Amino acid sequence: MRFKLRQLSHALAVWKHHSFRRAAEEQHISQPALSRSIHNLEESLGVQLFDREATEVTLTAFGEVFLHRAQALLVEADELEREMNLMKGLGVGRFSxxxxxxxxxxxxxxxxxxxxAEHPGLQVRVENQNWRDTERLVRNRQVDLGFGELAHLQEASELHVESVGQHEVVFFCRAGHPLLNPTTPVSAGDIDAYPFVGPPVPYRLAHLFPRNGTVDEKTGDIFPPIVVEELNAVCAIVARTDGLGAxxxxxxxxxxxxxxxxxxxxxxxxxxxxxxxxxxxARSVSPAAAAFMALVRAAEPELEQRNRALMAELFGRAAPAT
Structure with a gap:
């Protein structure tokens, strides 16, 4: 059994007007074309929907059941089309x-x-995760998109990876920390002497962080002495201890x-x-995800410029050209 939405519209118009002529006028097609549409619909269903009488057209028992359902289908189809249009315009939709x-x-x-702010109708779910769980959630289709550190990722054909930001990083400490007024330049060994506060580090990035953590036997990840996933919490701990953050x-x-x-x-x-x-x-990008990605890309040049300027201020370099 196959039928098209326009055939349902034609049949409902006949039911409404009890006339093929008036139904054809409403649907803006010729009466013969409308008659063929109804005939083809009845042929595909294998039942007769209308009794054609001399003065009017009436529903058969099959027609009464079918067209009540058809009316609901057309309402749902209109609502579906509306929702698709809203999604394209980000009036509604979900993004994780x-x-x-x-x-x-x-x-x-x-x-x-x-x-x-631009699309308040969106429903959004944010997962704050470490690098490993971000990748896992993407692979398991539990989120639409991952946004995080990339250097740990092995080349994989099933993933599409796009770098958008490459920035210099600093170690930071509390005010009055012993490393702030060194008698000799601070070395990597000096950094290693203080506990690092932060998230686990992929083994491929171990050279970026102090070598005073422990290695996970299963994954090879480096776990710092003080494991903290959230940056505000890292700052709060560093501000009150001799630990270092990055x-x-x-x-x-x-x-x-x-x-x-x-x-x-x-x-x-x-x-x-x-x-x-x-x-x-292999997964298409939703309109909301595409809009989020575009906003990040648009903001990144200014972020890069701000970070370079701040690094110049912190380390006494010449300010970068704008």
Whole structure:
């Protein structure tokens, strides 16, 4: 049994007017074309929907049952079309994203806030996850998109990975920390002498962080002495202990300006973070996800400029050209 929505519209018009002529006028087609449409519909159903009498057209028992259901189908079809159009315009829709702590703080949350300000009808779910769980949620189709650190990712054909931000990172500590007024330049060994506060680190990035953590036997991940996933919590702990944190300067600028924390005078070319989007290559991008990605991409050049300017201020470099 196959029929088309326009055939349902034709049949409902005949039912409404009890006339093929008036139904054809309402549907803006010729009467012979309408008659063929109804005939083909009855042929596909294998039943007669209308009794054609000399003065009017009436429903058969089959027609009464069928057209009551057909009316509901057309209402649902109209509502479905409306919802698809709203989704394309982001008037409605759902969006789920898993974000790493640093990517979320620097670019993800501001972009999400802007998206919701522009499209308040969206329903959004945010998962704040470490790098490993972000990838897992994407692979398991539990979120539409991952947004976080990328350097750990092995090349995989099933994933589409897009880098959007590469920024220098600094170590930071509490005000008055011993590393802030060194008699000699701070070395990697000096950094290793203090407990690191932060999330687990993929083994491929172990060289970026102090070598005072423990190695997970199953995954090879490096677990720092103080494991903390959320950046605000890292800052709060570092501000009250001798532990060290690491972050993109713009992510902690307000705390640096307040004097709550300070940047350790240590730089190395490998102290960089690379973050971006992670999604399944075979899965289409929803309108809401595409809009979020566009907002992040649009904001990234300014973020890069701000971070470079802040690094120049912190380490006495020449300010970058604008």
């Amino acid at each position: 994203v898993a974000m790493g702590a640093y990517a979320a703080r620097v670019a993800g949350v501001p972009a999400l806030a802007q998206l919701l 972050a993109i300067p713009v992510a902690i600028e307000d705390r640096l300006r307040s004097g709550e924390i300070a940047v350790v005078p240590f730089q190395a070319p490998w102290l960089r973070v690379d973050y971006g989007f992670i999604r399944l290559a």
